[in-house]
Amino acid sequence: MLAEKYNDITAQVHDHVAEIEIHGAPNNHVSVDLIRDLADAFEAADADPHVRAIVLCSEGKVFCGGADLVRRDGILSGRSTSVNPLYVEAVRLFSCATPVVAAVQGAAIGAGLGLAMVADFRVAAPEARFAANFVKLGFHPGFGLTHTLPRVIGLQRANLMFQTGRRLKGDEALAIGLVDELVPLGELRARAHALAAEIAVNAPLAVVDTRATLRAGLAAAVKAATDHELAVQAELMKTEDFAEGVKAVQERRPGNFTGK
Template identity: 60%
Template sequence: MTVEFRRDAAVAVLTLRNPPHNHLGLGTISELGDAFDSADRDPDIRAILLRSEGRVFCAGADLVNANPVAEPLPPGARSPFYVAAARLFGVATPVVAAVQGAAVGAGLGLALVADFRVATPEARFVANFVALGLHPGFGISAVLERVIGRQRAAMMLLTGRRIRGEEAERWGLVDQLVPPDRLDETALALAREIAAGAPLAVASTRRTLRGDLRALIEAATDHELAEQARLMRTEDFAEGVRAVSERRPGRFVGR
């Protein structure tokens, strides 16, 4: 098991434990979905705190060793990994994420599942898909601009730039910025504050604010997967994966 579930009164505390980088594979993301479903079914749970162990919040999918979207699919089939991602966005219980380090690629997508993000100055948010020669995935192409606006989303997606904690707070990607030793207590306090509200009113208001987010993510990931499947056949993608694993700039040729 890579996801720990524990209760703190009316808050479900979910901890991602997949060291050292907390990569997301189909197994881990399915465990997270099961944990979200358990929280949704429990009337005594009114908020979720999503956190992870170690120095990295989530380094995304392991594209080098276990790319979860690389398997060929029959025409019209949906990626099981992206079906699982859309399931996370469909969670009915409010979610607070505690981000202590890198949230990269699908890890950024996981942070965007949450209603609120509490982070440390050392946190960094990265949509590094173009550095891999790849189209964004995990619904990020649709949901990121809802949080930080179209121009800032374009800046992240077209440059692959790292956005550190202070800048992320200025952009609205982070709601509270705190020192590392206060991260868990601050994020838990916010989850408890949400849980203290009238549950029917909180649920009703949240449904209005999020709209049909799950359907948006499903449509976005269908398009993202088609673009990723095309780009994964290119020389640039192979070079991008090598370059990222070797920690060097990519030498792209446009084919």
């Protein structure tokens, strides 16, 4: 059964919809512990016969600001560069059998965008911002985004986001299919629940099997993508450009990159 509390994650079930909420304001940063707890909650939702859909949401003004660049435990964790515990937990999220609707109220940046891509559908407010800003850090995309982002918006649009690091507003994300619905901020959570309820009212076995067909091989593809992403990230973390990129982002200025 789905528990109520998983450290910084809470869960509640109403009318076959589980609301799973991240409590890490103000930035709701990604960390190994957070994603592990989130994966635990997702797996419990899968095992709960009362749950037919999930609303993934977070407290505060930011959906997920990505990795904490000060602690860095959301970028590369552990002593081995062949296994990143964060990506192990991310694959668990993509292995979830229950449909997921994400409610995105603010920034979904870097790994935060990767987290938003776990969901089947994204409902966002106009204030939402989406970016794969890794190149601005002198870094390589991660969290499986090199597979999941092109899968949703197409290779060309994903390539543009990756190579420019540009930040998309809610309406721009809607226009390219990154967001499925755009609603006023005050209506965001309710609309995400309404979409989840629209899914949950249907025959649950048919929904799960249809979803499984459309997402066939997704978790394995994310595993392959994160394996490659990690190898490149490990090399780029040794560069002067990465050190400059982290410093530049922290100081809110463009990076002065040298290609070293």
